[in-house]
Amino acid sequence: MTKPRPDELAAGGADRDKRRRNLDRRTYWGLLLPGLLGLLVGYVLPLLWILRMAFNKGGPDGLVISAFSGDSLRKPLTDSYYLKVTVTTFRMGLLVAVLCVLASYPIALFLARSTSKWKGLLTALAIAPLLTSSVARSYGWIVILGSNGLVNSSLLGLGVISTPLKLTNNMTGVVIGLVEIFMPYAILVMISGFGQLNPQLEQAAASLGANAVKVFTRITLRLSMPGVLTAFLLVFVLSISTFVTPRLLGGGSVRVLATEIYDQANVLINWPLAAALSVIVFALFGIVISGYQRLIRKVEGIDR
């Protein structure tokens, strides 16, 4: 029996490695395929279709005039009305995201920290509002915030105000409603984003002479930034794309891109314009997500 020479062995080894790598690659693609197909059919194709639709022209009576013009897309970018709607949407998204993160942060921090046996129950309670649809919750807020609602009747009864505050059918109501509706998402995202927060780091900072404020600003807040930013992004994206709450709590007077798209698609039946507005929303997402990417890279510079 002759022994195989070392170089033969090596060649055989390399061959085997190559075969294994090919097999691995085939397995990966095989596993990815169903998901990719789903994404292609359910996401990429409709998106391309919307993009194509945005280049069509809207005719009278909901007619879609097949064309390749920039008219529909140009309209929301040049028309002062649509520009205002876009700016309102953006500002509403920012405001809701900021307030929602501020309101959710203490709750998320508490839940992430808690070692109580009730932690599971408390977490479930915090996200339980998700069990109710946002339609029902928006109506709930109308009941609470309306001119004869809980807030106004209490304040009137206490003599704090003499005329009811206008809390519905305007942006105030929409923001209040959206903040509450998106809090469960923000809380969930922040809890999972607080991974780097180790109480020992705060103890270490305190032992080195940092008082409570310094511990919070230099350690706790700084290390929870990834969770905060992700929650901010999520709430922003959800609020600029949501339609129900601005429509119900805004009572028709709050005009944002989502309600505008709904009107164009379902009421005025101008699909090319609805598609063009959707593209604008998409672009807003893009802007915010790229800002998020840049920031998150900075705060997570931690591992690099």
Place this chain on the structure above:
Amino acid sequence: MTITQATSQVTAAKLSLSGLTKQYAAADEPAVNRLDMDVEEGHLVALLGPSGCGKTTTLQMVAGLLDPTAGSISVDGNDITHTPVHQRGMGMVFQSYALFPHMNVAQNVGFGLEMRKVAKPEQKARVAAALEMVQLGHLATRRVKALSGGQQQRIALARALVVEPTLLLLDEPLSNLDAKLRVSMRTEIRSIQQRLKATTLFVTHDQDEALDMSDRIAVMNKGLIEQFGSPAEVYERPRTSFVATFVGRANLFETIVGEDVGSAGGDERLYRVGVKGQDGFGAVGRPGLTGSTRTLLVRPHRLRVELAPDEPLPGAGRLAGVIRELGYTGNALSFGVEIGGTIVRAEMHASGAPIPRKGETAHLSWQPDDALILPEEVR
């Protein structure tokens, strides 16, 4: 030398714990039960015990991270029981090192100085000196996550020492290191601690660490200090069977102490004792033990193992048993010899003679001063 200049102002402080107690609401027994202890200036004291013995709880109370239920803590006579942690001026090294992941090495080490509002140039000099002390000056601008366990541990030590703490607190600082590094870090921490004369409280469950590094060891069990003494005292003269078995390996036999046959040096007396129904053994113990039931301690390496012994001298005790376990590590042999249903452990240097086999009969004996009668009463 800049190193000693920048860090020589560590003023050795004396720590006193008095009646220190921590009772958790959910627990029946206190986690720490009326602890009294004095740590002398410049001493390194190990709190040694199994998990749940209260050693970490004690350290956290000293650090100010936990509020004691009762009792007091004082440093140099000043009561600090209710001083908030950030005003205690202690340096602490955590088990996980607790380095700030968003800061680089120098920022980590400088954090305490920054909190104390030390001027920037001085901060820089002291951080550099502290890093030099742990031989990591070249890593100042690195991210801490990129460092090895041993390096992180040194950074944590430098960060705790750079603020010139009144007291250095170490919470199992070596337990996350691999075995080799652990031994070298032991020596390094000890030599830095001795050079700075920093009064240090050190929590560990590793008896070797405690014996090797400490000036005094407090052996803790169930919230109480079972024994407080020098490493040699704790090892050679344990007061309870818990201390005897936790610090070092031990064979314990129950015995009724026989006749007092004379002085064994110091305050100790030499007694005759019987073990496992055999007479003719000797042991040392404190005076006045004759007639009482006590625990007898014989360390495995103090036992003499013979395979084919000479005829026994009349009255000289010897236990015979079957070798059930055998360990050979090149330089040493360890035996588990079954005598009267229990395994007695013995160790000896490997002499190059043929290695015994399992199943052979071994004869065990000891010199009187190799056996200790524990002062603790057997209930």
